[in-house]
Structure formats: C-alpha cells, structure tokens
Amino acid sequence: MIGNLSGIVDEIHSDHIILSVNDVGYIVYLSAKTLSACSIGSRIKLLIETYANSRENVAQLYGFISKEEQQCLRLLVKISGVSYKTAMSILSKLTPEQLFLAIMNEDKVALKISGLGPKLINRIITELGGKVSKLEINSSNFHPVNEDAVSALINLGYEKTKAYDIIKKYGPNLDTKDIIRAALKELSTL
Secondary structure (H helix, E strand, O other): OOOEEEEEEEEEOOOEEEEEEOOEEEEEEOOHHHHHOOOOOOEEEEEEEEEEEOOOOEEEEEEEOOHHHHHHHHHHOOOOOOOHHHHHHHHHHOOHHHHHHHHHOOOOOOOOOOOOOHHHHHHHHHHHHHHHOOOOOOOOOOOOOOHHHHHHHHHOOOOHHHHHHHHOOOOOOOOHHHHHHHHHHHHHHO
C-alpha cells in the first residue's frame, strides 16, 4: 500500500494527473477541487488511497490534499452501492465540511449529484449519520452556518454550494438579515 506520494505534476487530465515520482509516472485520480489546485510542473504531496480489484485486474490510486477528504472517501466507499468513482464525484461537488453538514442535516438536495438516486442518498444519510459527528474535522475550517441565510440565497436563485461558501464566511455572531445583506453585497461584486 502507498500512504502518500510527492512529486511533480507531468500531465493534467479531466479526472486524474500523472505524477512523476523519481522518474516513474503514477496515474492518480483526484476530485475536481484537488485537480483545480494542480498545475503542470508544480510539486505536490498527495495522501493516497489504493483501490485494487483482482477480479477486474484493476489497481487505481486516488489522491487527496487533505486528510478530511481522504476520510470522506473511506467512509463513502464502505456504503453498498458507492464506488470509488461515485465517491470522487461527490467529493468533486462537495467539500468534506459541506458533505458532513448535508449528512447531519439530512439535506437530500445537497447530495443530489448525478449518479446518486434517492435510495442511495437515503443510505448515505442513514449509514453515515452517526459517524460524521465522531470524525476528526479541522475545526478552523468547520463553522456553524446559518441555514436560513443559505436557504434565502438559494431561493433568490444562487447555487447551493456558492451560497454556502459565501454564508460560511460570516460567523454565528451576526443576525440572519445582516448575513443575507452582506452576502448579497459580496455576490453583486463578483
């Protein structure tokens, strides 16, 4: 098993990179968020999960910049019906923090991602509901978010992940009206 790889990014593709480590090019599959942080010629260190299936004669490497994202993959692939590819598509759409909040709040809309049907979404929420609260979450990135403010922005036509990312910048000390006002002001400048 490989724990991590450090090397130079040789090539970037739609769902993976070729990482050159001591003149050996490893194909490493990444989430869209991690992939966007890569640039050709840059040095990167990735935490690695190895998927091997002897029946299909397949071995694939999945890379992560953060331990939280790696923990999410490990939890997701234990659920019947969630493959590594499906787990990576979830992590491409949601950050670990967003995934944990969606599971804790039983937010089926946030988990509605191509390839996930209602039964699988329910299974994810049911099976992971008790586990996410026990996970080690980087507390500097994990803040309570004002769900009413997120809901207001969604009702105004903003995408859920964008609304969530804007709202989480404002701490729990502000009133919902003030958070919405500040978020709309920020969104109008983008």
